[in-house]
């Protein structure tokens with residue numbers, strides 16, 4: 001995973017690719033901030049695509065707020081290669097609920113227009129929505145799910161993390177005020193899990209329910225003690241905007257893309273994660289990665 005921003009200045013393109021050159025048979029997820037604000041995103045995607053066509057990269061994923069005008073230009077350019085690309089847009093509610101949580105008016109409208117644009121111009125591109133549930137949008141869960149169904153796009157849910165910096169987009173919001181009503185979310189997600197089985201059948205339902213299960217367990221127990229082991233540090237790196245390498249974003253970095261990885265530190269983080277001796281999380285980039293459910 002690679003976190004890219006326009007401000008503060010992001011990692012140099014050459015440094016990213018020199019680092020990636022050392023690896024093969026991996027998938028990359030480009031996230032942010034907002035990746036479409038990264039001035040070298042086009043070059044980076046071209047680099048990844050070339051390597052994907054040589055079977056050296058197995059997947060290219062971009063996680064976006066879905067509202068930047070730059071999205072359309074890039075989708076047009078990469079439309080012939082759409083099947084190698086996956087995109088996820090963050091949706092936090094319908095209409096004003098999304099706008100409030102995102103911190104500006106019109107965010108919802110642009111996102112939906114961009115979903116339709118991607119569907120029309122690059123129908124082969126895999127597209128999904130993710131919703132971070134907070135006290136602002138907790139009544140919107142089912143409506144977001146219905147919208148996903150109408151647009152024929154899967155929706156993934158998670159509960160807002162207790163991390164003060166999480167809502168960096170909207171500085172007027174205090175994280176403590178964002179924590180939602182766990183009982184309400186639990187019943188909404190259970191309903192959706194049932195509906196998913198009717199819609200997509202047993203096999204797909206299994207994947208989805210396995211993903212929803214830890215979230216529902218957390219809502220029931222209000223703790224994450226059920227996480228007794230996590231493979232995320234052994235299976236992935238998260239590279240932040242300053243080039244630091246984190247096998248787990250909640251533990252210490254193990255190096256930098258310029259100076260390399262300290263193997264002892266990496267081993268120590270993996271060991272802690274294997275034993276469940278970690279801060280524990282239900283983050284998309286953390287415990288909620290697919291390799292923890294197979």
Ligand code: SF4
Pocket residue numbers: 227230231232233248249250251273278279280281282285286287
């Ligand atoms: S904090 Fe989260 S990502 Fe890190 S090891 Fe623990 S469960 Fe996995």
